[in-house]
Amino acid sequence: MAPVPHRNGPTSNLRTSALICGLAPDGQLNFRLAGTALCALHGRELKGSAFSSLWLADGVRNAGRTGASVATGSTPAVLSLDCLSQGGRVVQAEMMLLPITGPSGLNDRLIGLLSLFDPPYWIGHEPVVGFSSTGIRFLDQARD
Secondary structure (H helix, E strand, O other): OOOOOOOOOOOHHHHHHEEEEEEOOOOOEEEEEEOHHHHHHHOOOOOOOEHHHHEOHHHHHHHHHHHHHHHHHOOOEEEEEEEEEOOOOEEEEEEEEEEEEOOOOOEEEEEEEEEEOOOOOOOOOOOEEEEEEEEEEEOOHHHO
16 A cells, blocks of 8 residues: 655645535525635635635536535546636636535535636735636546
């Protein structure tokens, strides 16, 4: 059996960009955990807020549906994103979403990771006001 990485090992920097969301009784996907880099990117604490609230107004509905589909359907997805800042700047990113089960054993949660392409100097100083999805790829586990 291969050794599991130490918590302060090569994957430790990924934790700051990680997220865990759970389905509420009303079907809304809410943050249970959001890494510090993800919160700093948006300039606010994300725990308890809706997953879809990270998107610009025209993408809120699709973001919520995509997240819920991953959580309940056991199908991982990769989202291509444009991240729009408060000052009108854009940085591209990808978000990977993977289904996980909660304590009940039901498919009602997801774990994810956000990765910015070429993070610009303004990240952390100028909050992102919303994501715009430029592509969604569902990963077909049967094809592997």
